[in-house]
Amino acid sequence: MKRLRxxxxxVGYDGTEFCGWQVQPNGRSVQGAIEAAxxxxxxxxxxxxxxxxxxxxxxxxxxxxxxxxxxxxPLRAFDAGLNTNLPEDVRILRAAEWPRPLHARKDAxxxxxxxxxxxxxxxxxxxxxxxxxxxxxxxxxxAAAALAVVRGTHDFSSFCASGSDVEYKERIIExxxxxxxxxxxxxxxxxxxxxxxxxxxxxxKQMVRNIVGSVLSSGEKQIDAQTMQDILAARDRRRAGPTxxxxxxxxxxxxx
Amino acid sequence: MKRLRxxxxxVGYDGTEFCGWQVQPNGRSVQGAIEAAxxxxxxxxxxxxxxxxxxxxxxxxxxxxxxxxxxxxPLRAFDAGLNTNLPEDVRILRAAEWPRPLHARKDAxxxxxxxxxxxxxxxxxxxxxxxxxxxxxxxxxxAAAALAVVRGTHDFSSFCASGSDVEYKERIIExxxxxxxxxxxxxxxxxxxxxxxxxxxxxxKQMVRNIVGSVLSSGEKQIDAQTMQDILAARDRRRAGPTxxxxxxxxxxxxx
Numbered sequence: 057m058k059r060l061r062x063x064x065x066x067v068g069y070d071g072t073e074f075c076g077w078q079v080q081p082n083g084r085s086v087q088g089a090i091e092a093a094x095x096x097x098x099x100x101x102x103x104x105x106x107x108x109x110x111x112x113x114x115x116x117x118x119x120x121x122x123x124x125x126x127x128x129x130p131l132r133a134f135d136a137g138l139n140t141n142l143p144e145d146v147r148i149l150r151a152a153e154w155p156r157p158l159h160a161r162k163d164a165x166x167x168x169x170x171x172x173x174x175x176x177x178x179x180x181x182x183x184x185x186x187x188x189x190x191x192x193x194x195x196x197x198x199a200a201a202a203l204a205v206v207r208g209t210h211d212f213s214s215f216c217a218s219g220s221d222v223e224y225k226e227r228i229i230e231x232x233x234x235x236x237x238x239x240x241x242x243x244x245x246x247x248x249x250x251x252x253x254x255x256x257x258x259x260x261k262q263m264v265r266n267i268v269g270s271v272l273s274s275g276e277k278q279i280d281a282q283t284m285q286d287i288l289a290a291r292d293r294r295r296a297g298p299t300x301x302x303x304x305x306x307x308x309x310x311x312x
Numbered sequence: 313m314k315r316l317r318x319x320x321x322x323v324g325y326d327g328t329e330f331c332g333w334q335v336q337p338n339g340r341s342v343q344g345a346i347e348a349a350x351x352x353x354x355x356x357x358x359x360x361x362x363x364x365x366x367x368x369x370x371x372x373x374x375x376x377x378x379x380x381x382x383x384x385x386p387l388r389a390f391d392a393g394l395n396t397n398l399p400e401d402v403r404i405l406r407a408a409e410w411p412r413p414l415h416a417r418k419d420a421x422x423x424x425x426x427x428x429x430x431x432x433x434x435x436x437x438x439x440x441x442x443x444x445x446x447x448x449x450x451x452x453x454x455a456a457a458a459l460a461v462v463r464g465t466h467d468f469s470s471f472c473a474s475g476s477d478v479e480y481k482e483r484i485i486e487x488x489x490x491x492x493x494x495x496x497x498x499x500x501x502x503x504x505x506x507x508x509x510x511x512x513x514x515x516x517k518q519m520v521r522n523i524v525g526s527v528l529s530s531g532e533k534q535i536d537a538q539t540m541q542d543i544l545a546a547r548d549r550r551r552a553g554p555t556x557x558x559x560x561x562x563x564x565x566x567x568x
Binding site: 146179 | 324325326371373391395400401402403404405426434435436437438440441442493494495496497498499500501505507562564
C-alpha cells in the first residue's frame with residue numbers, strides 16, 4: 057500500500073472575484089482554482105480542504121488548505137509549481153508536509169479574522185477594495201465596548217446567517233479588539249484606518265461580519281454594550297445589526 | 313455672455329481595469345468615465361483635462377482634473393453627485409471652483425509619482441495588485457545610488473517610451489528617493505515594502521517606470537550610478553533597462 061502524505065498549504069487570495077472558498081456549481085471558487093492547478097501538475101481528483109469556508113468577496117492572508125496524496129513529487133511542486141498554474145488572485149505562500157494526517161477545518165484550534173474599516177471620508181478606490189467606509193458619526197468607543205461583550209463562551213445564534221445548517225452554535229471568542237492601525241503608507245495618509253480583530257475556536261456563517269455590522273451600526277441605532285448583551289442573549293438573528301460588507305474581512309491565521 | 317466657471321477636481325482611481333487616463337476608441341478610460349458621469353448630471357460634451365495622462369494599469373491617489381462650464385449647478389454636484397454616477401474604481405475626492413482659468417496639465421508646476429515594490433517573497437495577492445515583487449538579489453543601496461543620478465535637469469530621452477510625440481525631452485527632477493515604508497498594517501507583516509518617489513516638473517511617456525525598471529534591474533545587469541549616468545548621457549531608449557510594471561505606480565500629487 058502506498059504511503060499517504062498530508063500536505064499543508066498557507067494560501068493568500070483576493071476574494072473580490074471569487075464566489076468564496078468552496079466549490080459551487082457555476083462559480084469561480086478558490087478551492088476549485090487550487091484543485092484545477094493540482095490536476096495540471098498531475099494530481100487529478102484531489103480533494104482540497106480549507107480551514108475556513110470564506111464567503112464571496114472575503115480575502116485571506118493566511119487561509120490553510122490541506123490535501124492527501126500518494127504522489128512522490130517534491131514539495132516544491134506544491135508552491136512554485138502550483139503558483140504557475142493558479143490565477144494571479146490566489147497564491148500558495150508556503151507548502152509543508154505535515155508529520156501526521158491533518159484536516160484543515162476539523163483540526164483547526166483557533167482562527168484569527170481581521171475586519172478593516174475607515175471612517176467618514178470618500179475612500180480612495182485603491183483602499184475601498186479592501187476596507188469598508190463607515191459614517192463619521194459612529195462612536196468608536198461605544199463600538200469597542202459593545203465588541204468586548206462577545207469575548208468568552210456564548211451561543212452566537214444572533215450573529216449566524218440564516219441558511220446555516222450548523223446545529224451547535226456555541227463558540228469561544230478568545231480575543232476581540234478594535235484598534236487604530238498605524239502606518240506611514242501614503243495610501244492611508246489622510247484616513248484613519250481601524251481594525252476589528254477576532255480570535256476564536258470557530259466562527260458561524262457570516263458571524264464576523266454580523267458582529268462588525270452590529271457594533272458599527274450608526275446614529276440612533278448604534279448599539280451599546282448592554283444592547284449587545286441583550287442581542288447575544290436573544291439567540292435571534294433578527295435582533296442583531298446588518299451584515300458588514302465582505303470586502304473588509306480577512307482570514308489572517310489558522311492555529312493547529 | 314455666461315460666465316465660465318473652472319472646476320478643479322482631485323481624483324483617485326484603481327487603474328487595473330482602465331486603458332489609462334485618456335479616452336481611447338475602444339477602451340475604458342478614466343477621462344471617459346468622468347465625462348460620462350458629467351453627462352448624466354446634465355453637462356453633456358464637457359471636455360475634462362487630466363494633469364497626468366497615466367497609462368493602463370497605473371493608479372492615482374491625487375490626479376487632478378479640470379473642466380470649464382457655464383452651468384450654475386452647485387459644487388456639491390461635482391463630488392457627491394458625480395460619485396453616484398461613477399464606477400467604484402474611480403472617485404472624485406474633492407471638487408473646488410478655481411478663481412481663474414486653469415488647465416490641469418499645462419498649468420501643473422510639479423507632479424509626484426510613487427512606485428511601490430517588495431522584495432523576494434511570494435506576494436500576497438491583495439498586495440500584488442498595487443506593488444511589484446522584485447528578486448531578493450537586487451542590491452537596494454546600489455539602486456538608490458543609481459536613482460540619485462536622475463536628480464536635476466536632464467534630457468530624459470533614454471527613459472522615454474518609443475511612440476512619444478514630445479520633441480523637447482528635458483525635464484527637472486527635484487527629488488528622487490528610495491525608502492522603506494514603515495507600517496503596522498498586517499498586510500505588510502512579513503514583507504519589506506519600499507517606495508521610489510519622484511518629484512519633477514514633468515514626466516515623459518513611461519519615464520517613471522523606465523527609471524524604476526532600470527535601477528531595480530537585477531543580477532549581473534544591475535545598474536550602478538556610473539552606468540546610470542552613461543545611460544542618461546546616451547539619450548537612447550535602448551540603453552536603459554526594462555519598463556517596470558504599471559501596477560506599482562501611483563500618481564500621488566499635482567502642484568499648481
